[in-house]
Amino acid sequence: MLRLEGITAGYGETQVLHGVSLEVAVGEVVALLGRNGAGKTTTLRSIIGLTPVWNGSVVFDGQDITRRKPHTLALAGIGYLPEHRGVFPSLSVHENLTLVEGRRPGAWTIARVYELFPRLAERRQNGGAQLSGGEQQMLAIARALLLNPKLLLLDEPTEGLAPLIVREIYARLADIKAEGATVLLVEQSVRFALSLADRAYVLGRGQVEWQGDAAALAGDAEAQKTWLGV
Amino acid sequence: MLTDPSFWLVQGLNSLQLAMLLFLLSVGLTVIFGLMNFVNLAHGSLYALGALIGYSIAEASGSVFLAFLLAPLAVTAVGALLYITLIERLRSAGPLPQVLVTFGLIFVLMDAQRYLWGSDALGVTGDVPFSGTIHIGSEPYPAYRLFIIAVGIAVFAGLYLLLNRTRLGAEVRAGVDDAETAAALGVNVERTFFLVFLLGCGLAGLAGAVAMPAFSAEAGMGVEILVPTLVVVVVGGLGSLSGAFVGSLVIGVTLTFGTALFPDFAGIAMYAALVAVLLLRPQGLLPARS
Numbered sequence: 001m002l003r004l005e006g007i008t009a010g011y012g013e014t015q016v017l018h019g020v021s022l023e024v025a026v027g028e029v030v031a032l033l034g035r036n037g038a039g040k041t042t043t044l045r046s047i048i049g050l051t052p053v054w055n056g057s058v059v060f061d062g063q064d065i066t067r068r069k070p071h072t073l074a075l076a077g078i079g080y081l082p083e084h085r086g087v088f089p090s091l092s093v094h095e096n097l098t099l100v101e102g103r104r105p106g107a108w109t110i111a112r113v114y115e116l117f118p119r120l121a122e123r124r125q126n127g128g129a130q131l132s133g134g135e136q137q138m139l140a141i142a143r144a145l146l147l148n149p150k151l152l153l154l155d156e157p158t159e160g161l162a163p164l165i166v167r168e169i170y171a172r173l174a175d176i177k178a179e180g181a182t183v184l185l186v187e188q189s190v191r192f193a194l195s196l197a198d199r200a201y202v203l204g205r206g207q208v209e210w211q212g213d214a215a216a217l218a219g220d221a222e223a224q225k226t227w228l229g230v
Numbered sequence: 231m232l233t234d235p236s237f238w239l240v241q242g243l244n245s246l247q248l249a250m251l252l253f254l255l256s257v258g259l260t261v262i263f264g265l266m267n268f269v270n271l272a273h274g275s276l277y278a279l280g281a282l283i284g285y286s287i288a289e290a291s292g293s294v295f296l297a298f299l300l301a302p303l304a305v306t307a308v309g310a311l312l313y314i315t316l317i318e319r320l321r322s323a324g325p326l327p328q329v330l331v332t333f334g335l336i337f338v339l340m341d342a343q344r345y346l347w348g349s350d351a352l353g354v355t356g357d358v359p360f361s362g363t364i365h366i367g368s369e370p371y372p373a374y375r376l377f378i379i380a381v382g383i384a385v386f387a388g389l390y391l392l393l394n395r396t397r398l399g400a401e402v403r404a405g406v407d408d409a410e411t412a413a414a415l416g417v418n419v420e421r422t423f424f425l426v427f428l429l430g431c432g433l434a435g436l437a438g439a440v441a442m443p444a445f446s447a448e449a450g451m452g453v454e455i456l457v458p459t460l461v462v463v464v465v466g467g468l469g470s471l472s473g474a475f476v477g478s479l480v481i482g483v484t485l486t487f488g489t490a491l492f493p494d495f496a497g498i499a500m501y502a503a504l505v506a507v508l509l510l511r512p513q514g515l516l517p518a519r520s
Contacts, residue, residue, distance in 0.1 A: 050410050050413070069413070070410070071413045071414075071416050071417055071418045071419070075416050080415070086414075088407040088411070090404070090406065090407050091407070099397070099401065099412075143415060
């Protein structure tokens, strides 16, 4: 579904990615782990076209999408949950959803995401700025689902959330996985990410330092300490 | 004079009328800035263009209403031409090239206007609607100025509905909040920006056409109104429709009463208001992004 071949990217003069290669197969959940500043967010931004790729290529669904514009990638079927959620404060909860619904019609509708996250249905008339962190996260996930994506890019879906909310978000992500979603997941909380993922990549200083089965990494405390410092 | 209620009423209406022209000009500018951090300094020249084209249409057809309808469309077409030839290329060039190029455009457009219409102030000779006077206390007052106020309020109401009740409006608000995320969710922010830019040009043209019967049309009028318009954008807060409206009222009142009450200091009253707002609320009165 997705293949990165030695991509390099950065901001201005600063290079962040030094040749990242990875693959995500159809129906697979892949975790992208690593310490702060390892290049996880930049990798996702490069895929969706927000950070220009300098070299290397991004292949999605059999097509080279390197340097394509973000909105065309969204319409081609990449759902993106940005770092810090990116809920629009000037739009109500419902407007945050109607903004996206219908751009790529499919199984996910506003009614269905309200079923998945009943809290959002209760708060549909609230402004995006009035939501709690957990509700914002639910809204951002719901919004990405409404694109009926072939591939979901999730950038820290549990960032800054209380443990109880983290568990709820992961239960919903497990529901989404059970429906056969293909996901590339960036996470700080290694334990939750590995509980959901099939495979994992560990980034360090803009390169892939470790890759393998999520279960292998989850069961290997030594490897976690070496690559992730946990 | 100061104890006469009709003085306050007349000056109040004058403030409102000036405020509505400033609103028509500043609203496009502020939303474009909020959406794309783009400043078009030549926006005032489009106001002058609206007035001059409106004058020619009114003279040729004898109908000022036709001028109100067609002049904004003509200015929108000029705006589209500017966008395709210059502004699209400037989009990612950063603020300095944008300011320099659009500043240069002011002179290009002014000289083009002088070439086509001459340097004199041009007043319509045919019939003007609402050309009568009403009486406020003992003071006669031109009814046409009330018409300008009505146009401004109607445009504000229309834009409010467009922004808050339509999908395009939601795309504009989302783009002003966070253009990157909007794009990543499938919104063609570039296209939204183009549409907002065109709408802003059309409203500048409408402002010029509507001002023309009251204040005549001349090539330099775009430069005169540019500075108050930019002050409105800063005072009101970037990117916001209500900010442009409230900022226009503040500057309209300041300019009008400043001139009426303290004619010697009229030039600095607006800047005093600007400094006061920047000190107390540097983000402006009602910014789109808080």
